[in-house]
Amino acid sequence: MGRADSMKWNLRLAAANRGIWKASELRRMLAERGVEMSVGKMSGLWSGQPNVLRPEELDAFCAVLGCEISELITAEPEAVPAPQSRMQERSSAVGQDGAVVDSTRIVTPRAQTGRSLPPR
Template sequence: MKWNLRLAAANRGIWKASELQRMLAERGVVISAGKMSGLWSGQPNTVKLDELDVICAVLACGVEELLLPEPERVPEPTPATDSQATAVGQPRAVAPRPRTGRSLPPR
């Protein structure tokens, strides 16, 4: 996923992170300068869902404008090896293991 906050804000005439930070604070979401820098630069560490709700309300946008899918970055599935193919494909017969006696008591 690509974080697209800066462009979404620019489309609404918000050009500074501090301006958006102030608008979020007016709605009850106080974001530190460090976290705001990450949100604004496009590399946020975390975004809480309640913060995302407020960001969408302030910008009057949907989540689909802030989070852009990047399917080309998703790795292709690896081909199955023989052991994986049998585990996924047809069921194998399960043979019980013989018991060789009692287990030892804990030391």
């Protein structure tokens, strides 16, 4: 799972609901299911929002905890910014140097200057 600020990671709560109070205990249970996880990764998943979570790891958490994915990850749609209108998007593009650029400008390709085209 990529990082999504609009999602809430509830691993500790799901584990606590099943009487699991330590990351090391959950890590041991995962290892018994064949999912080896480093202490560092487990600590990060236990204490914060995951940066990366493979589907098989998510499946293992659900199997060990006896829960559905929706108990581990809940959506927070109010945390997602409202979409801009097409005109706002066009007029507020930012260039590489950080300057605001008017993206409604039409770009016209230059004429060929004697260079050969790449092979097909």
